[in-house]
Amino acid sequence: DVKVTQSSRYLVKRTGEKVFLECVQDMDHENMFWYRQDPGLGLRLIYFSYDVKMKEKGDIPEGYSVSREKKERFSLILESASTNQTSMYLCASSFQSYGYTFGSGTRLTVV
């Protein structure tokens, strides 16, 4: 089974801090995605990547950046955390359009 591992289940950060969320997949998938999930809004795509060193903006990229230096690792960066970035963050990977697999999520609280 494909595994997508997110480094932290829970994080608490202060406003203005730089925050790194890490995601690693073990099945050599080309595609990786970062979503955030909020009550009543569902999952919204922040950034995605089709290959190493490649990134594309999703629907809500403002305030975020990403890094993909290796195929298996996709990092989400909050350059200066704000309280409106408190959310559940979900990483996913896929091979073409088949079998999107999600990690367990990171619940980030910005205080």
Place this chain on the structure above:
Amino acid sequence: EDQVTQSPEALRLQEGESSSLNCSYTVSGLRGLFWYRQDPGKGPEFLFTLYSAGEEKEKERLKATLTKKESFLHITAPKPEDSATYLCAGTLRGNEKLTFGTGTRLTIIP
């Protein structure tokens, strides 16, 4: 604009009471329609992918169907362990992004 809409937002059923969840989409050039289950505090867990109208897939008490405009997730004789949020998502041809609905929160009462 591509949209995926799920109804109802929440559904409470007695154990054994069958029902259906709806997912309608306005994604032109739909490539795949996905169903996921999500338990509280966890990531979505893949259930089904449907690619063409008329297609059906089953897993235990769940059956997913697809028409040209909507998909249904039928739950037959549900048990309390089927309680979860069920998410529907679509992808476009030539595009690997998933567009999600906001989910249906299903509660099965013993």
